[in-house]
Amino acid sequence: MKIFSKITGTGSYLPPKRVTNHDLTKQLAEQGVETSDEWIFTRSGISARHFAESDVSASDLAVHAALRAIEMSGLDKNQIDLIILATSTPDHLGGFPSTACIVQKKLGIAGCAAFDVQAVCSGFIYAVSVADAMIKAGNNKNVLVIGAEVFSRILDFNDRGTCVLFGDGAGAVVMSASNEPGVLATKLHADGNYSHILSVPGKAAGGVVEGSAFVYMDGPAVFKLAVSVLEKVAREVLEIANMTSADLDWLVPHQANIRIMQSTAKKLHLPLDKVIVTVDQHGNTSAASIPLALDCGVRDGRIKPGQTVLIEGVGGGFTWGAAVVKM
Incomplete structure (x- = not known):
């Protein structure tokens, strides 16, 4: 009997501290950085974002989202046999122990395999693709896939080109072995030739950070590349699934x-009312953004069982990917 992987539960979590454009504009003005609600919104569509408190880590956010996804799936947490966590802001410098292992400890389900995936804003798509392959190979039955970020820790609040764009949060899904098709197709890409346009260029050496520990982004270059690759990978994954955007x-x-989202929808001939949008309230939460938006759509009743969803992301590396999923 053929094995499929299917999303059986979704969950998300945002730290309580909500920061509006007005709040951020006031904070930046005190530092001598000029911006405005209008400037931020017209360039990004962002009105607010959430920032974690200083004692809250990516694993803390991840646990909240994970528990909600597990609850929706109807599983006992001890039935999870693999944890894959996508993040660019791990709990520890150097990324070890992995944040996935810390989440495993906090969930109290030690014993199953757990590891992190690093593909920046494409991380959740990469993690879903790996989970899908592991389930279809018969290696795992119930995989917890999480995207969690505390990007506020790596923002330079003197750089209005980046600090107004990002937020913190976590999203998760449970993917389980099924007799019914769920994940219909995935497609991943990367091109290291563009690694310089979006990065955190610093590195640890001798106990100190050499270079910058803040996000650097060439905004126009990222925008141009993102618009191009998101349309292409969407068409690629739809072709693999023997589908069209219709x-x-x-x-x-x-x-x-x-x-970027409007441009992608237009190129795919999709009306905007078929696009789940949370960037206005969440900002860019990197690897957490897709599962956060997916969970919002599921829990508010827009995304219904049996419907077909295309999820896609693009991020530093440069990485990009997409998946077609029947809910």
Whole structure:
């Protein structure tokens, strides 16, 4: 009997501290950095984002989202046999122990395999693709896939080109072995030739950070590349699934910039009312943005069982990917 992987539960979590554009503009003005609500919103579509408190880590956010996804799936947490966590802001410098292992400890389900995936804003798509392959190979039955970020820790609040764009949060799904098709197709890409346009260029050496520990982004270059690759990978994954954009009920893209999302939808001939948008309230939460948006769509009743959803992301590396999923 053929094995499929299917999303059986979704969950998300945002730290309580909500920071509006007005709040951020006031904070930046005190530092001598000029910006405005209008400037931020017209360029990104962002009105607010959430920032974690200083004692809250990516694993803390991840646990909240994970528990909600597990609850929706109807599983006992001890039935989870693999944890894959996508993050660019791990709990520990150097990324070890992995944040996935810390989440495993906090969930109290030690014993199953757990590891992190690093593909920045494409991380959740990469993690879903790995989970899908592991389930279809018969290696795992119930995989917890999480995207969790505390990007506020790596933002330079003197750089208005980046600090106004990002937020903190976590999203999760449970993917389980099924007799019914769930994940219909995935497609991943990367091109290291573009690694310089979006990065955190610092490195640890001798107990200190050499270079910058803040996000650097060439905004125009990232925008141009993102618009190009998101359309292409969407068409690629639809072709693999033997579908067209007309077969889609929903597009759940990485929530980076409303103009990128609108451009992708237009190129795919999808009306904007078929696009799940949370960037206005969440900002860019990197690897957490897709599962956050997916969970919002599921819990508010827009995304229904049996519907077909295309999820896609693009991020530093440069990485990008997409998946077609029947809910």
